[in-house]
Amino acid sequence: MNSSVAPAIEIDGLTKRFPGIMAVSGLNLDIYPGEIVGFLGPNGAGKTTTIRMLLGFLRPTAGVCRVLGGSPAGEPGLRRRIGYLPGDFRIDPAMSGAELFAWFGHLRGGVDRTRIRQLVDRFDLDPTRTFGTLSKGNRQKVGLVQAFMHDPEVLILDEPTSGVDPLVQREFLRLLRESTQRGAAVLFSTHILPEIERIASRVAIIRAGQLVTVSTVNVLLDRARHRLEFRFIRSVPHDLFNGIAGVVEAQVEDHTATVTIDGPEGPALRAAADAGVLRVSPVGDDLEDLFLSLYQEKPEH
Amino acid sequence: MVAILWQVIRRRRISLVWWCLGLVAFVVILAIAYPTVRDNSELDRTFAGLPPGVQTLLGLSAANTLTSPVGYLNSQYFANVLPLILLVFAIGLGAWAISGDEAAGTLELLLANPVSRIQVAIARAASLGLLLAILTAVAAAALVTLAPATGLNRGLPLERIVAATVACGFLALAFAAVAFAVGAALGKRSIAMASGATLAIAGYVIEGLAAQVKVLQPIRAASPWHWLIDSDPLRHGLLPESWLLPLAVSLILIALSTVLFARRDLR
Numbered sequence: 372m373n374s375s376v377a378p379a380i381e382i383d384g385l386t387k388r389f390p391g392i393m394a395v396s397g398l399n400l401d402i403y404p405g406e407i408v409g410f411l412g413p414n415g416a417g418k419t420t421t422i423r424m425l426l427g428f429l430r431p432t433a434g435v436c437r438v439l440g441g442s443p444a445g446e447p448g449l450r451r452r453i454g455y456l457p458g459d460f461r462i463d464p465a466m467s468g469a470e471l472f473a474w475f476g477h478l479r480g481g482v483d484r485t486r487i488r489q490l491v492d493r494f495d496l497d498p499t500r501t502f503g504t505l506s507k508g509n510r511q512k513v514g515l516v517q518a519f520m521h522d523p524e525v526l527i528l529d530e531p532t533s534g535v536d537p538l539v540q541r542e543f544l545r546l547l548r549e550s551t552q553r554g555a556a557v558l559f560s561t562h563i564l565p566e567i568e569r570i571a572s573r574v575a576i577i578r579a580g581q582l583v584t585v586s587t588v589n590v591l592l593d594r595a596r597h598r599l600e601f602r603f604i605r606s607v608p609h610d611l612f613n614g615i616a617g618v619v620e621a622q623v624e625d626h627t628a629t630v631t632i633d634g635p636e637g638p639a640l641r642a643a644a645d646a647g648v649l650r651v652s653p654v655g656d657d658l659e660d661l662f663l664s665l666y667q668e669k670p671e672h
Numbered sequence: 673m674v675a676i677l678w679q680v681i682r683r684r685r686i687s688l689v690w691w692c693l694g695l696v697a698f699v700v701i702l703a704i705a706y707p708t709v710r711d712n713s714e715l716d717r718t719f720a721g722l723p724p725g726v727q728t729l730l731g732l733s734a735a736n737t738l739t740s741p742v743g744y745l746n747s748q749y750f751a752n753v754l755p756l757i758l759l760v761f762a763i764g765l766g767a768w769a770i771s772g773d774e775a776a777g778t779l780e781l782l783l784a785n786p787v788s789r790i791q792v793a794i795a796r797a798a799s800l801g802l803l804l805a806i807l808t809a810v811a812a813a814a815l816v817t818l819a820p821a822t823g824l825n826r827g828l829p830l831e832r833i834v835a836a837t838v839a840c841g842f843l844a845l846a847f848a849a850v851a852f853a854v855g856a857a858l859g860k861r862s863i864a865m866a867s868g869a870t871l872a873i874a875g876y877v878i879e880g881l882a883a884q885v886k887v888l889q890p891i892r893a894a895s896p897w898h899w900l901i902d903s904d905p906l907r908h909g910l911l912p913e914s915w916l917l918p919l920a921v922s923l924i925l926i927a928l929s930t931v932l933f934a935r936r937d938l939r
Contacts, residue, residue, distance in 0.1 A: 451786040462781065
């Protein structure tokens with residue numbers, strides 16, 4: 372990352388201990404303007420606790436977190452520049468979306484009405500209906516509109532796409548890209564990898580309160596085991612891939628073989644080529660597997 | 673801050689109307705029933721047989737028997753029904769103001785906006801005071817309007833009716849402030865509600881027992897119930913102990929708990 376630009380979110384040794392449980396421990400993560408960081412981890416890993424410290428709802432036991440160079444807990448004015456969507460977005464059931472947008476718009480020092488109308492139209496939301504009468508997906512739309520409506524410099528989104536249909540999800544991802552194009556920094560928590568695989572600049576994986584890894588999706592992909600399916604012109608010996616560098620597992624049956632490879636694919640491809648390969652196709656990148664293994668493995672110390 | 677206060681009023685306006693209607697309906701019945709009670713001296717003898725503590729609790733005395741306007745209003749309204757209604761209304765609001773909203777998950781969202789916790793707490797406390805003031809004012813207006821029609825103002829200046837109503841409002845404020853403060857300090861709605869309600873009920877019972885039980889007398893000196901009943905605003909008007917004292921206690925509780933609220937973790 373460009374070191375001349377100050378990070379929009381700085382997390383340094385952030386720790387939160389609740390009675391009897393270490394929710395977050397020694398977290399380090401910087402997020403720069405224009406960047407989307409996927410914050411991944413299983414339920415209960417400490418994602419929401421971290422986010423709630425970033426917004427000043429919880430006081431860190433140790434370490435610091437800064438947003439836009441200040442502390443959101445101590446400087447409420449800073450929150451004008453933050454868009455926040457909680458994991459469990461709820462408002463007064465008797466309040467309509469329009470009322471909420473007007474109220475929060477006022478609290479945030481005035482928000483452009485045309486901007487709100489634009490967002491409402493994009494998400495196809497009826498802002499006159501009271502929150503209590505809306506479906507789960509439509510409630511989430513209200514949450515998304517209020518998070519984006521003031522064009523914040525920092526977006527902190529806790530599982531933003533839970534309960535929304537693919538159309539809304541697509542619109543939301545578009546909106547995210549627009550936000551980062553104008554320089555917003557985004558922290559996007561989720562427990563589903565594919566959701567952010569294509570849009571995240573980096574992913575931070577948290578497990579049991581500790582950061583397991585922070586890297587780009589591409590680096591993760593490089594680290595992931597690959598699985599290839601080969602079809603051959605004729606049937607091949609079942610020990611074709613035995614002793615080939617990088618091959619972790621091979622299932623050979625008659626004309627076909629499914630091979631799991633750790634590292635470069637070259638040696639396996641060469642062996643297959645020599646045996647008369649007809650077609651090679653990837654059987655999905657094993658990112659999901661890597662992700663699961665990162666979820667499960669013990670955090671490094 | 674005004675926007676946060678206004679939001680509470682908006683949110684509560686329908687429910688406030690219902691509370692006002694209910695209270696006014698009771699005042700109408702109270703006024704209509706008075707001529708019948710006034711003409712029934714049998715009732716005076718029955719109530720004169722009650723223990724002195726109970727009589728004090730009901731605001732009755734030899735000079736102000738049940739059939740007199742002061743005795744009737746005290747025993748049938750100002751010593752029970754009105755405080756009870758105002759207490760239920762105010763304690764519920766006090767417990768909601770911070771901890772109820774927090775439990776509902778909606779306070780956090782408000783605090784994601786550029787407003788400080790202290791601003792939110794002050795705005796919420798002010799909205800509690802404002803809503804309680806409106807309900808109290810409606811109660812006073814209703815009785816002041818109806819009293820002359822049924823002779824309830826015989827020997828009783830109307831401003832004393834206002835004074836007694838306002839004093840009940842301050843009593844409710846004090847216990848609502850307890851609920852508010854516990855909720856703001858701990859973030860637990862159930863404890864907030866329970867502490868406000870329990871103290872209100874305990875204070876009332878102690879006030880009744882203290883006439884006979886000497887040990888209880890120092891305790892009741894710290895009770896808003898004692899400040900109200902002892903100063904008997906229907907006879908003496910609004911003395912500082914029935915408004916300034918509960919107001920001061922409320923403000924201190926709100927201020928202290930706001931400081932704690934600003935420093936703690938949200939739940």
